[in-house]
Amino acid sequence: YSPALSLSTAAKDQFAHDIIAGLSQNQKTLSSKYFYDGMGSKLFQQIMELPEYYLTRTETEIFTTQKAAIIAAFSAATPFDLVDLGSGDAAKTKILLRAMRERAVDFTYVPIDISPDAVQELQQSLAAEMVGLAVAPLTGDYFRALEQLQTQSSNRKVLLFLGSNIGNFPYPEIKVFLKKLRHYLVPGDQILIGFDLKKDPRIIRAAYDDAAGVTAAFNFNLLRRINQTFSGNFKLPLFKHFAEYNPASGEMKSYLVSTINQQIILQDLNFSFKLQAWEAIHTESSYKFSEKQIQELAREANLEMQVLFTDAQRYFADIIFNV
Ligand code: AVJ
Numbered sequence: 001y002s003p004a005l006s007l008s009t010a011a012k013d014q015f016a017h018d019i020i021a022g023l024s025q026n027q028k029t030l031s032s033k034y035f036y037d038g039m040g041s042k043l044f045q046q047i048m049e050l051p052e053y054y055l056t057r058t059e060t061e062i063f064t065t066q067k068a069a070i071i072a073a074f075s076a077a078t079p080f081d082l083v084d085l086g087s088g089d090a091a092k093t094k095i096l097l098r099a100m101r102e103r104a105v106d107f108t109y110v111p112i113d114i115s116p117d118a119v120q121e122l123q124q125s126l127a128a129e130m131v132g133l134a135v136a137p138l139t140g141d142y143f144r145a146l147e148q149l150q151t152q153s154s155n156r157k158v159l160l161f162l163g164s165n166i167g168n169f170p171y172p173e174i175k176v177f178l179k180k181l182r183h184y185l186v187p188g189d190q191i192l193i194g195f196d197l198k199k200d201p202r203i204i205r206a207a208y209d210d211a212a213g214v215t216a217a218f219n220f221n222l223l224r225r226i227n228q229t230f231s232g233n234f235k236l237p238l239f240k241h242f243a244e245y246n247p248a249s250g251e252m253k254s255y256l257v258s259t260i261n262q263q264i265i266l267q268d269l270n271f272s273f274k275l276q277a278w279e280a281i282h283t284e285s286s287y288k289f290s291e292k293q294i295q296e297l298a299r300e301a302n303l304e305m306q307v308l309f310t311d312a313q314r315y316f317a318d319i320i321f322n323v
Pocket of ligand 1: 047055167208285
């Protein structure tokens, strides 16, 4: 695949700031949004193929079996922008894109992703697979990208936030996030959100601790990326991937656990810190939802639930909200 595109200075400064803040805390933490450099996006594509990672399979099932109803719910009388937050390789979105083209729906596809590599590859694959599709991609932070979109298009917006990306926000932050999103939307706009639903805790845990070790590699890649970006000395074999699901809170938590006492130095940042043996760095939370929680969230964010789509096993829900 193409070599990694480099980060902008602003993005690199933000990354540096977040690393230092997260690793200076008592409970050390790194933000999961930094998983997705070129390599991380590739590893996540492999995760989506894993037998244990039911999320992609179930959302794909929803789109494949119910695409006609989903598209009909977009109430597409006028041209609109289909804005895909965290588009990645857009494998699932492409199911909707193809069906919308078949029905001659008038829309522009606006993929937004934090990974420049992912956006570039998506642009190339769309040019090859969907000739003539109007595509206006944006790279970077969701809100920065939405800011930019406002300056270049006044179309009605249908936002996609698929794959349970929303699960990366802890509960109070989701509310803040949804309220911020609404700030870029007006009545008549819509949001389609994919939620991973609560289910057998063992099934959930297995999805984040797969037998082939791809999720572990995805987690370790964050340390490799920090080493590479800031001349760090993380030694990957001195850490263990550990993932744990709490069925009471619905929080799926991933960690990198230090196996020994060690000092980490990030030379370019002039920053160092110590890790005790078996101290854990929290790297990701992926929240799981009950339908009741989703309804509550919608109420609090002042979003009207229009329609809920789910798979045969009720593992996953794609819900369209009216702004
Ligand atoms: C892309 C955030 C939806 O939380 O399930 C997959 C990322 N992390 N395996 C998720 C992820 C570990 C994924 N999201």
